[in-house]
Amino acid sequence: MGSQGSPSCITCTGGIMNNINQLISVTLLTAAVMAAPAVYGVENVTPLQPGATTGNAAGMLPPDGLYFSFASSYETGFLRDENGDKAQTPGGNVKLKVNSSAASLLWVPGWEVMGARYGLSVTQPYRTIRVKTDNGISTSTDSYDGLLNTTLTPLMLSWDLGGGLFMGFGAGISLKNGKFEYQYSEAAGRNVMLGNSTANNFYIFQPNLAFTYLRDDWAFTLNNIFNINTRNKTTEYQTGHIYYLDATAAKTMDNWTLGVIGNYTRQISNDEIKGQKVAGTPGLHTQGKRTEYAALGPLVGYNFGSFAVSGRLQFSLFAKNDVDMSILQLGVTIPLQ
Numbered sequence: 001m002g003s004q005g006s007p008s009c010i011t012c013t014g015g016i017m018n019n020i021n022q023l024i025s026v027t028l029l030t031a032a033v034m035a036a037p038a039v040y041g042v043e044n045v046t047p048l049q050p051g052a053t054t055g056n057a058a059g060m061l062p063p064d065g066l067y068f069s070f071a072s073s074y075e076t077g078f079l080r081d082e083n084g085d086k087a088q089t090p091g092g093n094v095k096l097k098v099n100s101s102a103a104s105l106l107w108v109p110g111w112e113v114m115g116a117r118y119g120l121s122v123t124q125p126y127r128t129i130r131v132k133t134d135n136g137i138s139t140s141t142d143s144y145d146g147l148l149n150t151t152l153t154p155l156m157l158s159w160d161l162g163g164g165l166f167m168g169f170g171a172g173i174s175l176k177n178g179k180f181e182y183q184y185s186e187a188a189g190r191n192v193m194l195g196n197s198t199a200n201n202f203y204i205f206q207p208n209l210a211f212t213y214l215r216d217d218w219a220f221t222l223n224n225i226f227n228i229n230t231r232n233k234t235t236e237y238q239t240g241h242i243y244y245l246d247a248t249a250a251k252t253m254d255n256w257t258l259g260v261i262g263n264y265t266r267q268i269s270n271d272e273i274k275g276q277k278v279a280g281t282p283g284l285h286t287q288g289k290r291t292e293y294a295a296l297g298p299l300v301g302y303n304f305g306s307f308a309v310s311g312r313l314q315f316s317l318f319a320k321n322d323v324d325m326s327i328l329q330l331g332v333t334i335p336l337q
């Protein structure tokens with residue numbers, strides 16, 4: 001995922017770097033929390049929560065050392081159709097409530113690779129999901145929980161381009177070791193994922209390219225993230241590739257950091273089953289089931305010195321073929337050495 005912080009500019013930017021290095025790494029290490037589960041057999045899309053790297057100076061890495069981070073989030077929203085209206089499933093409208101958590105480690109060993117500072121990280125998320133359907137006459141609720149796939153980022157590079165501008169590149173991979181259950185469907189003629197699965201059964205490659213600009217206690221970041229999804233061989237389902245743009249504008253004042261964050265998510269290729277586009281269902285999703293989503297909200301954080309905390313709130317602006325999740329996330333980062 002995104003990277004951040006650079007000791008080379010601590011002296012030139014004063015207190016802003018000390019605060020950003022510790023506070024913002026709360027979000028760096030927890031960028032793999034799943035936002036929305038599968039509904040009615042549609043495959044999960046990604047372990048990357050939309051907006052997960054917002055608040056993160058993703059073009060930079062923190063000072064050399066080992067960092068532990070833990071974050072917890074609450075997410076809620078309705079399933080939306082291709083027009084952004086509430087989707088009509090066989091059971092009625094669908095509302096989701098998700099509690100997610102993620103524990104992470106980031107190591108910045110002090111090495112240089114191609115003129116860039118180097119880091120690597122590992123993240124393990126977990127989630128509890130509550131799905132409520134309402135057809136106007138009766139309601140039903142299902143709850144389930146489980147591990148998501150582990151995300152490894154063995155390559156995180158950060159270049160100091162000068163003039164307060166930094167560029168970061170990351171290459172991560174989401175494994176397929178989380179909770180995944182399936183059964184054979186006579187109607188579909190193939191194995192289908194069960195609704196109580198919390199993880200994908202395919203690998204996801206997650207490269208990112210980020211830019212961070214520092215000026216007068218301000219930090220501006222744009223992080224471009226791609227999910228390159230492999231095929232689920234068990235269900236013969238291919239989830240389309242996805243692009244995320246996470247944006248942050250944050251100002252540091254003494255130990256406080258305040259800012260505005262935003263996310264835009266767009267699926268750039270179709271979902272397919274056995275090489276054919278997923279059929280459209282009027283009132284539920286279009287052919288190919290390409291998702292689109294946007295969110296905006298505030299960021300606040302405080303650096304206590306030995307650890308830092310942050311809070312982020314993202315309000316969904318719209319969603320198509322997806323869940324319009326609004327997300328509250330709280331996190332803490334502790335430098336271990």
